[in-house]
Amino acid sequence: MAEVATSGTSSATSDQLLVVIDPVARRADGESVRIAKDVLSAGAAGMKVCLPDDPEEFARALARRGSRRPVVIGDDRALVRAVTLLHRQRELAGCVLSLVPVGGAVSLARALGVPTGAVAAARAVLDGAERRMDLLVDDSDGVVLGALRIPPLGRTARLREAGGDGGRPWLRTCRSLVRTLVPARPPGTADAPGSGPARLRVEVDGETLVDLGQPVEGVSVMPGVPGTARVEVRPVSVGAEASPLLAEGRTVTVSGAHFRYRADAVVSGPVRTRTWEVREGAWGLTMPAR
Structure with a gap:
């Protein structure tokens, strides 16, 4: 892991910065990395740059930050990795990312x-x-910064959520052709894992929102009012479209057959049960001054 110490030339802030540049960012967009480093160097009272090559070096850089404020240059996964590391070191409350x-x-x-x-x-x-x-913290000490989804979205569903096939009408044509050529699945044939409805028990603050007898298309958990999570369960529609089941609470427990879930940018599982708890105001992130 390379480390470079630099000093700013202005006094825009008295902070001493530890700038950790994720290797994915360096490969994906070196020019944006260079621009960010130049702006930070010009405005910081002091700056140390770390160039970790893997998650282990990334973790060591954060652990050795001392009194410096950590700055991550990277994507969503790098941010989640940093929050997870600080949470597991029990240093998240006293650190501003x-x-x-x-x-x-x-x-x-x-x-x-x-x-x-x-x-x-x-x-x-x-x-x-x-x-x-x-912050949502689960019973395996994992964290969720944004949204949680069960089951995780496949690529086709993500394209639909993003607004179709990304401006590629030929892709829709190919899919239509494939559907006409591939025979329908015979009755009684099992779906591929994670492709069909799930039978899950979802409890919010100890109250059952949906039980195993009701198949569901998906479960979403998102930040609600401070200190709570907003839970939406989408039951399988029979005839008319079923209305989603909604609840808010501090703890969410999902159990049933083995299931996978997407927390932020990471897919985890399979697990048979998982509980998430809201930790109010558990982490701090620097945002533009309003």
């Missing part, structure tokens, strides 16, 4: 309110203010 989103997967950063341009994000690191946010 900063992020310059670089890479292909930055939808979580955008949803949290972080600017996605290198210059704007770096300036927010220097001149922004801390915002405390809730």
Whole structure:
């Protein structure tokens, strides 16, 4: 892991920064990384740059930060990795993270309110203010910063959510042709794992929202009002479209047959049961000053 110490030339902030540049960001967009480094170096009182080559070196860099404020240059996965490491070290409450989103997967950063341009994000690191946010923590010490989905979206469903086939009408034509050529599945044939309805018990603050007798198409858990999570269960439709089941609470437990789930940018599982608990104001992220 390479480390480079640099000093700023202005006094825009008195912070000493530890800038950890994720290797994925360096490969994906070296120019944005360079621009972010230049802006940070010009505005910080002191700056140390770390270039970890793997997750282990990334973890060591954060652990050795001392009194420096950590700044992650990377994508959503890098942000989740940093929060997870600080949470498991029980240092998250006393640490304010900063992020310059670089890479292909930055939808979580955008949803949290972080600017996605290198210059704007770096300036927010220097001149922004801390915002405390809730954190979902599961019973295996995993964390969720944004949304949780069961089952995880497949690529086709993600394209639909993003607004179709990405402007490629030929892809829709090919899919239509494939559907006409592939015979229908014989009755009684099992779906591929994760492709059909799930039978899950979903409990919110100890109250059952849906039980194993009701197959569901999906479960979503998202931040609600401070200190709570908003839970939406979509039952399988029979005839008319079924209305979603909604609830809010501090703890969410899902159990049933083995299931996978997508938490932020990471797919985990299979597990038979998992409980998530909301930790109010558990972590801080630097945001643009309003």
